[in-house]
Amino acid sequence: MNAVDTNVFVYALDVDEPVKQTKAQQLLKDLTAGADPTVLLWQVAGELLSNLRKRESAGRITATDVQMHFDDFLAMFPLVTPGAAVFPRYFDLHARFSLSHWDAMLLAACREVGVTTLYSEDMDAGTDYDGLKIVNPFA
Template sequence: MTRVPLDSNILIYAEIEPDSEKGIRSADLILRVARDGVLPVQVLGEFLRFVQRRFPNALDEAIRQARLYQSVFITPPTTEAIINRASGLARAHHLQFWDCVVCASSAGAGATALLTEDMQDGRTLDGLRLINPFDAANTKSIDDLLVG
């Protein structure tokens, strides 16, 4: 299986809306990707910030969950090199800086595709293909990615 990173929206759906269609899909992806999956530190931070802002009473549980994710996924840090690479991506492609941090960190961990709902589906950014896991048209390519 290819090393596949997940964006924060997948964690959010799985943890906050577990019974929704996106929550069920997200939980499935988390389980399928966990062996060789990547969760950049930025993704964990975005997940925790979302919970802190929207569901402050659930923050302690979210912190426990983030620690569990860290024990199962590769969690590359946001280093000076990642910040510099992300800065270049943000400038060259006119994208949100923190999204570029996720992309740079994912690519730095050896990934060639990022599962994300928030970025431009199908776009390739610095060798990293962005794939919306909630678009049914992407199901086969995600399945191929996860078994390949």
């Protein structure tokens, strides 16, 4: 199962980064059409909404755009929310890999729901976190 980090969704909308925008859009299209399921993690959805609101506050998009883009991303993949088991995984991953708080939370959530590949620009590509592989789609 796959998951996509917030940065991929953000780049899919970022006209200031046309190369990354194209790669992000193609990845999302491929994952949507692919046989291997992809999920949208609750944390990623929250971070994405926060990013869209920042763009709105900066006058780059409207409130209507925020909801439209957010709804479009929500429609791509099933939204999953981890349970309480995410916290022991979080503490373990945080300690063993010296991860930031939010990265450890994301990886723990991925592991809990069965994600084996996380597409992200922000973590060490190629690193295996207990069976979870990080792939940088922009490399």
